[in-house]
Structure formats: structure tokens, C-alpha cells
Amino acid sequence: MDSIFFYRNSATAPADGPLAGLKIAVQPTVSVAGWPADAGSKALANFTALEDATVVSRLVQSGAFICGSTLGSEFGFGLAESRAGEAVKHNIAAAELMLDMMGESRLAACGAGVCGFKPSYGLVSHFGLIGLIPSLEVCGLLAGSCQTIRHLLRALAGPDDKDFSLPDEKPGEFYAPAPEPSKTTIGVIAEAQSALPDAEKSKFHASVAALQKAGFAVREVSFPDWPLFLPVHKIVGSVEASSAAGRYDSVRYGERAPGARNWNEMYLASRGAAFGTLLKSFLIQGAYFQFQRYDAYENACRIRARLVADMKKLTDAVDFLVLPVSGGASEERPRTLDETYGRFAATAFANVTGQPALVLPPASAAEAPFQLVGPRLGDAALLALGDFLLSVREKGK
Amino acid sequence: MDFEAVIGLEIHIELNCKTKMFCDCPNRPGDDPNLNTCPTCLWLPGAIPRFSAEALEKASLLCLGLGAELQPQSAFDQKVYYYPDLPKGYQLSQAHRPLSRGGGIDITDEDGNLKRLRIHHIHMEEDVAKLVHELEGRVPISLVDFNRAGSPLVEIVTEPDLRTPHHAMEFLKALRTQVRYVGSSECSMENGSMRVDANISVRPRGTSQMNTKVEVKNMNSVRHVGDAIAYEISRQSQAVQAGEAVVLHTRLWDPDKKVTLPMRGKFEGPCVPDPMVPVIELSPAFIEEMRSRLPEMPAARAERFVNDYRLTGEEAAFLSADPDVAGFFEALVKKGVAPRTAMHWLATQLIPAVKERRLELGASRVTPERLAALLALLAKDEINANAAREVLAHLFESDETPEAIVNARGFRQVSDAGALAAMIDRVLAAQSAAVADFRAGQGKALGFLIGQVMQSSGGKANPKIIRELLTKKLG
Numbered sequence: 001m002d003s004i005f006f007y008r009n010s011a012t013a014p015a016d017g018p019l020a021g022l023k024i025a026v027q028p029t030v031s032v033a034g035w036p037a038d039a040g041s042k043a044l045a046n047f048t049a050l051e052d053a054t055v056v057s058r059l060v061q062s063g064a065f066i067c068g069s070t071l072g073s074e075f076g077f078g079l080a081e082s083r084a085g086e087a088v089k090h091n092i093a094a095a096e097l098m099l100d101m102m103g104e105s106r107l108a109a110c111g112a113g114v115c116g117f118k119p120s121y122g123l124v125s126h127f128g129l130i131g132l133i134p135s136l137e138v139c140g141l142l143a144g145s146c147q148t149i150r151h152l153l154r155a156l157a158g159p160d161d162k163d164f165s166l167p168d169e170k171p172g173e174f175y176a177p178a179p180e181p182s183k184t185t186i187g188v189i190a191e192a193q194s195a196l197p198d199a200e201k202s203k204f205h206a207s208v209a210a211l212q213k214a215g216f217a218v219r220e221v222s223f224p225d226w227p228l229f230l231p232v233h234k235i236v237g238s239v240e241a242s243s244a245a246g247r248y249d250s251v252r253y254g255e256r257a258p259g260a261r262n263w264n265e266m267y268l269a270s271r272g273a274a275f276g277t278l279l280k281s282f283l284i285q286g287a288y289f290q291f292q293r294y295d296a297y298e299n300a301c302r303i304r305a306r307l308v309a310d311m312k313k314l315t316d317a318v319d320f321l322v323l324p325v326s327g328g329a330s331e332e333r334p335r336t337l338d339e340t341y342g343r344f345a346a347t348a349f350a351n352v353t354g355q356p357a358l359v360l361p362p363a364s365a366a367e368a369p370f371q372l373v374g375p376r377l378g379d380a381a382l383l384a385l386g387d388f389l390l391s392v393r394e395k396g397k
Numbered sequence: 398m399d400f401e402a403v404i405g406l407e408i409h410i411e412l413n414c415k416t417k418m419f420c421d422c423p424n425r426p427g428d429d430p431n432l433n434t435c436p437t438c439l440w441l442p443g444a445i446p447r448f449s450a451e452a453l454e455k456a457s458l459l460c461l462g463l464g465a466e467l468q469p470q471s472a473f474d475q476k477v478y479y480y481p482d483l484p485k486g487y488q489l490s491q492a493h494r495p496l497s498r499g500g501g502i503d504i505t506d507e508d509g510n511l512k513r514l515r516i517h518h519i520h521m522e523e524d525v526a527k528l529v530h531e532l533e534g535r536v537p538i539s540l541v542d543f544n545r546a547g548s549p550l551v552e553i554v555t556e557p558d559l560r561t562p563h564h565a566m567e568f569l570k571a572l573r574t575q576v577r578y579v580g581s582s583e584c585s586m587e588n589g590s591m592r593v594d595a596n597i598s599v600r601p602r603g604t605s606q607m608n609t610k611v612e613v614k615n616m617n618s619v620r621h622v623g624d625a626i627a628y629e630i631s632r633q634s635q636a637v638q639a640g641e642a643v644v645l646h647t648r649l650w651d652p653d654k655k656v657t658l659p660m661r662g663k664f665e666g667p668c669v670p671d672p673m674v675p676v677i678e679l680s681p682a683f684i685e686e687m688r689s690r691l692p693e694m695p696a697a698r699a700e701r702f703v704n705d706y707r708l709t710g711e712e713a714a715f716l717s718a719d720p721d722v723a724g725f726f727e728a729l730v731k732k733g734v735a736p737r738t739a740m741h742w743l744a745t746q747l748i749p750a751v752k753e754r755r756l757e758l759g760a761s762r763v764t765p766e767r768l769a770a771l772l773a774l775l776a777k778d779e780i781n782a783n784a785a786r787e788v789l790a791h792l793f794e795s796d797e798t799p800e801a802i803v804n805a806r807g808f809r810q811v812s813d814a815g816a817l818a819a820m821i822d823r824v825l826a827a828q829s830a831a832v833a834d835f836r837a838g839q840g841k842a843l844g845f846l847i848g849q850v851m852q853s854s855g856g857k858a859n860p861k862i863i864r865e866l867l868t869k870k871l872g
């Protein structure tokens with residue numbers, strides 16, 4: 001089973017702290033001081049992290065043991081080459097940390113049959129995360145239970161003097177009481193299911209029916225601009241990535257391209273040779289919008305603000321939302337940019353709005369995995385809901 | 398055809414902050430190469446820029462000192478260009494939302510008229526790394542020094558209000574004075590803490606069209622800026638007259654050949670907002686706090702000097718051009734030195750003496766207290782001006798009081814009429830020719846005789862009393 005790891009920690013686990021005994025795997029987009037941190041890219045080959053990411057140092061301070069770094073996709077974008085989720089699935093690690101750019105942690109959790117959580121934007125420090133699109137990506141968590149995720153998030157959340165982009169206010173204790181089903185409304189976004197094939201649609205409906213059976217008030221809600229989430233993500237994300245990807249220069253680390261006649265050519269050729277095909281398509285798409293269609297980028301930013309406001313209205317009207325995880329694309333590992341987006345069509349919205357999103361495995365083969373979504377910074381209540389639903393299932397067995 | 402130039406300046410000023418703009422590394426670009434670096438300013442994967450409060454304060458003071466309006470919101474963008482002095486491929490710069498807008502500087506134009514040169518905006522940005530090219534060896538190599546990477550800069554962009562090299566030079570001199578006043582930078586073009594690019598175009602005089610401009614870089618002094626602009630105006634005027642089109646490009650000033658030469662442009666793209674540096678929101682309270690820290694600016698100070706101390710406009714301008722000089726002057730006056738004496742001694746004695754010793758005005762042994770004590774002895778006629786100049790030299794070397802130096806070294810002026818009368822008698826006896834000249838009506842001879850008495854007193858005699866006694870004896 002070692003093939004899922006890119007690097008394994010040979011040190012011994014610490015003995016105390018609230019998270020003592022917890023083994024946690026990370027993806028190579030998460031820096032651990034002294035470990036190779038190539039973020040799955042040739043551009044960073046041989047780069048060794050100089051400092052721990054804040055997510056790592058906080059877990060270690062709480063007594064957790066970072067057991068190794070698992071194989072990931074280039075810069076954590078998509079899941080094509082990723083082995084994320086397998087360490088938790090096979091009980092090699094109790095949890096795994098990975099970047100969630102458009103739903104990677106949630107889809108990886110789905111594939112592994114475990115819980116996957118994307119925290120609210122602004123809750124967890126970005127320091128030491130080696131990603132591409134800071135305004136959309138956050139550190140996602142995979143674990144066997146919502147309780148484990150809540151313990152981890154309690155250690156991780158809060159201001160960091162290494163990341164000024166986080167809000168200053170300290171989040172409260174990560175505790176919320178179990179929801180009272182009769183007083184809790186869960187909205188189902190009609191538009192989010194439209195792309196699902198019939199077989200998946202009926203499985204999703206079975207999952208929603210289970211919520212109703214547990215006593216929750218479920219009602220259909222509408223989000224007419226739902227189809228805009230993916231294009232906004234495509235434009236904003238790719239422009240952000242393309243503008244800043246030059247920092248992964250593959251000159252000071254990585255491999256310099258041979259044969260250049262001068263330093264300028266060497267820099268450009270090295271960058272060109274280092275990135276994989278999928279990433280290059282992504283960056284070229286971003287370069288197109290940045291240099292040829294800057295107006296479209298500005299529009300996308302404006303539309304993003306509107307989507308955030310509309311989503312806020314929706315989460316003011318209901319307590320939680322439930323959505324499918326599947327974007328309706330085929331099960332095969334996507335290779336092209338379009339196929340990749342297709343796979344994340346139902347998850348990318350939460351990266352655009354910064355909302356927390358939780359994926360639970362299906363209760364049975366008749367159901368589909370589904371996402372529960374709360375308002376931004378409503379993370380604790382969302383995890384309490386997930387915990388409640390899992391315990392209802394346990395009792396039902 | 399008669400042409401006039403349309404000139405705009407872009408001035409980069411290095412802020413004298415203790416740390417860099419987005420990390421805690423010392424802001425000392427001149428240290429040994431790559432000494433002042435960290436993952437953030439080396440732009441390593443996973444690093445996050447953390448905007449410095451000190452940089453914001455120094456930049457804000459600079460803006461207010463130039464009469465600019467601080468914007469309630471400003472933000473950093475990624476200015477993308479690919480060049481090895483910027484290995485991360487983008488520079489953090491306020492391209493879309495600058496720190497301030499407006500402001501300006503008043504200069505005196507060639508005809509002596511006051512002319513306002515407006516500032517379009519002032520924005521903050523980080524400096525890039527420095528490239529060092531070693532071309533001597535068998536394989537030429539280029540080295541990158543990251544000490545300067547991330548140093549805090551502001552860029553001042555003027556309106557195209559300037560018309561002549563004189564305007565540009567006067568603008569830069571006044572700008573330097575004002576920025577030094579607020580204490581945000583030394584603004585030395587020679588040391589690179591002020592770098593100036595000029596955008597120049599020409600048009601037939603009297604028209605108002607804006608023609609294609611050429612950017613000129615690489616001027617290392619205010620004089621070079623003037624020379625480069627003058628050269629560029631004449632080059633473009635000749636080109637237009639010869640029917641050639643001026644194309645948008647960048648040229649470098651060659652100070653040896655005194656010409657501008659075209660350079661290869663850098664690839665530059667539109668700027669995207671940086672997602673990691675938060676938007677900078679300035680509260681009215683912060684702006685008020687910055688305003689309260691603003692010192693009295695040179696123009697206001699000069700005006701006050703004219704009104705309060707009866708100095709001429711020229712004297713007041715001289716004193717107020719340098720905050721250290723102005724402060725020294727006011728300290729002297731506060732200690733009871735007559736304003737004109739204080740002005741005169743600063744300009745003709747102290748400042749040259751400090752320069753000669755390669756010291757700073759504020760950091761030599763000659764404090765305002767000690768110089769005031771010396772000038773008090775002069776005012777009370779206890780020493781004469783010659784002796785005062787010599788005592789000043791001693792003040793640089795020891796911590797004794799001027800009084801002690803005067804006593805110990807016998808600088809006290811001889812005003813005792815009896816002692817002076819004896820000296821005068823000896824001089825008159827020895828200089829009968831001069832005495833005869835004087836009696837024959839040659840006034841000059843009196844000066845000669847005074848000098849002779851002074852010499853025989855070892856420079857200590859009171860010249861006023863000598864004159865009185867001599868006139869009496871000869872009369």
C-alpha cells in the first residue's frame with residue numbers, strides 16, 4: 001500500500017496533546033519543513049519545504065503525527081494522478097489534508113467512501129499551502145467521521161500572523177449542538193441536479209428522502225444563476241493561476257530546460273517544459289482571459305460578488321442546503337480541462353462563494369453521496385449536522 | 398517649426414523603512430549579497446506576503462507631504478513581467494487602486510513665475526532583485542542578489558504638466574526637499590534611492606495634441622535628467638521635422654556620450670488583483686493621525702522665517718530647504734542668537750566646516766547649545782570674529798565649553814585701552830610712511846594700520862577699540 005505515498009515520516013509520533021495518537025497524511029501541496037514539497041509538479045522537483053504550513057504546525061502542536069505525503073495531482077488541481085483519500089480509506093491515516101480548489105477533497109472523499117470537508121474561506125491559514133488559486137482554494141479535510149474533522153478544525157481554525165488574508169476575529173469554539181430535525185430546514189437547489197443522469201438523480205433523491213425520514217423539513221429552492229458558477233470559477237481561477245504561476249519558475253528548483261541561448265530563454269523554456277498538459281491548458285486559458293479578454297475577467301469578478309450575495313440570501317432562508325456531489329460526468333478519470341471541470345460541476349460553487357461544504361458517504365448502494373452546505377463560517381453547525389446524520393444511520397443498523 | 402515638449406515624470410522612491418514591504422527582513426539592500434532574505438522575499442512556494450505597517454505610514458506621510466489625497470481604499474495587483482530580476486514573474490504594485498491621488502509641487506519657472514506641477518497619483522510597490530553580471534570569466538554569468546527584492550517603494554506619477562528640462566529639475570529638487578522633510582526617504586539619485594523615468598513627446602508650440610511619447614531611463618542625477626530631456630526634445634523635434642514618425646519605446650540615457658539609446662522592452666501584461674494582500678482601508682482616524690505627524694513643510698517654514706525673523710526670502714529658502722539646517726537655525730535663535738547672525742554663521746561657517754569633516758549637521762560635537770554659547774561670547778565682544786572661527790574649529794575636537802577653550806587658549810579679545818595704546822604707539826613709530834599717507838588723506842592707510850596692530854596682538858585685539866584709539870591719536 002506504500003505506493004500511495006510520495007514520502008513517509010520515519011520519526012516517532014508524539015505522545016500527548018488533544019490530538020495525540022492521530023495519524024494524518026498530507027498531500028505534497030502542504031509544506032512540512034524538511035520534506036520534499038514538489039506539489040506534484042516537475043516545476044518544483046527537489047524543492048524542500050523550509051517551514052511547516054500553519055495547518056501542519058497547529059496539528060503537530062496538538063499532538064497529531066504527520067505520517068506522510070500522498071501522491072497528488074499537479075498543484076492539487078483536479079484528481080487525475082491523485083491518490084488522495086486512499087490512506088484514510090485503508091486506515092493508514094485517520095485523516096488527510098489536501099487543497100480543495102473546485103471540490104477535490106469532496107470528490108476524493110466520495111471515491112474513498114469517507115467524509116470530506118471544505119472549510120469556509122478565511123477560517124484556515126493558507127500559509128505553506130502550495131496551490132494556484134488562493135481566492136478559491138482552501139485546505140480540505142478527509143476523515144472517517146465528522147467528529148474527527150471537528151477535532152482537527154478546532155486545532156486549525158483561527159487567525160495566523162503568517163497569513164494576513166484571514167479575518168482578525170477569532171472563531172468561537174468549534175462546537176454546535178446537534179440539530180433538532182423538526183426545527184431545521186434543508187433546501188434542495190433544483191438547478192443543481194439538472195445535469196445528473198437519471199440513475200444518479202434517483203440515487204440523490206433517495207438520499208434526500210432519507211433526510212426527510214430523519215425528520216428534517218426539506219424543501220426545493222431555486223438558484224436561477226446556478227449555471228454561472230462554473231464559468232466564473234473557470235475565468236477567475238485560471239486568470240489567478242496564470243498571473244501568479246510564474247513563481248513556480250523551475251529554475252531555482254525543478255529542472256532547467258537545456259539548450260537555451262540566454263537567460264530569458266532559459267527561464268521561459270524551463271517554465272514551458274515543467275508544467276503538465278492539463279495545467280498548461282488551465283494556464284493558457286487564464287492567459288487568454290488576462291491578456292485578450294480582461295473585460296470578461298472583470299465581469300466574472302462582478303458576477304462572483306453577485307453570486308455570493310444571492311447565495312447568502314438563500315442560506316438566510318434555509319438552515320442548510322443539500323446538493324449532489326457528482327457533476328454528472330463519466331466516472332473515468334478526466335484528462336482534459338473540460339472533462340475535469342465537468343467532474344466538479346456540482347462542487348465548484350462553494351469555492352466561488354467561500355461556503356463550508358461537507359460530503360457524506362451514502363448510507364447504502366441505493367443512495368448517492370451528497371453535499372451538505374451551510375452559510376459562510378457556519379462550519380461547526382454543519383459538522384454537527386453531519387455528525388447527527390451519521391449517528392442516525394448507526395442507530396438504524 | 399517651433400516645438401514644445403510635453404513631459405511627465407515617473408519617480409520611484411525607496412522608503413527608508415527598517416524592514417522590507419512584505420516580510421521582516423532588514424531593508425538594507427547594500428549588505429553582502431543575499432544576506433537579507435527569507436522565503437517570502439525569495440518568493441518560495443507556500444510563502445505569503447505580509448504588508449508592513451511601517452511602509453504604509455512612511456508612504457502615507459510622503460503622500461500628505463506632497464499635498465496628495467489618501468484614498469480610503471487601495472489595493473495591490475500583480476504586475477506580470479518576465480525578467481530574471483523578478484523570478485516569481487510578477488511584482489506587487491498598486492496598478493488599479495493607488496494609495497493617493499492628486500497633489501503637486503510649486504516651482505519657479507525660467508521667467509521667475511510660480512508654476513504648479515500636478516501629481517496624478519502615488520502608489521506603493523515592491524522593489525525587485527538586483528542582477529550582477531560577471532562578464533570577465535570564460536563563461537559570462539549573471540548573479541541575482543535578493544537583498545533589494547521586496548524593498549518598499551513608492552512611485553510618483555506626475556501629470557504631463559512639465560514643458561522644459563528646467564521644470565523637471567526644479568520639480569525633482571523640490572520633491573527631494575519635501576520628501577526629506579517628512580522623513581520617508583533620503584531621495585538620493587546618486588545612491589539609487591530616487592530613480593526617475595521621463596516620458597517625453599513633442600508637438601508644435603501652441604497646439605494641444607498629445608503625441609506618441611518616448612520613455613527615458615537611467616539618469617543618475619538631477620542634472621542628467623535635465624540633459625537627457627533636452628537631448629530627447631531635440632532628437633524628437635529633428636525627427637518630426639524630417640518627417641519621421643515617433644514610435645512608442647524606451648530609451649536609456651548614456652551619461653558619457655550624452656545621448657539616449659533605444660533599449661529592448663520588457664514583456665508586460667495587464668495586472669490582476671493580488672488575492673493574498675488584503676485591501677488597504679484607511680480610516681479617517683488613521684489619516685488624521687498621519688496628518689498630525691506631518692512636520693511644517695518647507696514653503697510654510699520659509700514664510701514663517703521671513704515674517705518672524707526678518708530674513709530675506711532667499712535666506713529663508715536656503716535655511717528651510719533642509720530640515721536639519723532649519724532645525725539647527727531655530728535652536729540657535731531659541732538660545733538667544735540674533736537670527737541674522739545665526740543664519741550667517743550656519744551658511745558661511747558651520748555647514749562648510751561640517752562638510753569638510755564629512756560629518757552630519759545633527760551628529761557633530763557642535764550642537765546648537767555650544768555654537769550659541771560661542772556666538773554669545775562674540776556678541777559680548779569677549780572674542781572677535783577671527784577668534785570665534787578658531788574656537789569653532791576647536792569645538793569639533795573637544796567637549797570643553799567655548800568659554801573654557803577661549804580661556805585656556807588665550808582667545809579673549811584685548812579691549813584694555815592701556816595695553817592697546819602701547820601697541821598702537823609701537824606700530825605708529827614703525828610705520829611712519831603709512832602715517833604720512835593717512836595724514837595726506839589716504840583713507841586706506843587706516844585699514845593697514847589697524848591690521849598691523851591686530852597682527853602685533855596675535856589677532857586678539859578688539860578691532861573696534863583699535864579704530865577708535867588710532868583715529869584719536871592720528872587726528
Ligand SMILES: [Zn+2]
Nearest residue numbers: 420422435438
Ligand atoms: Zn524577507
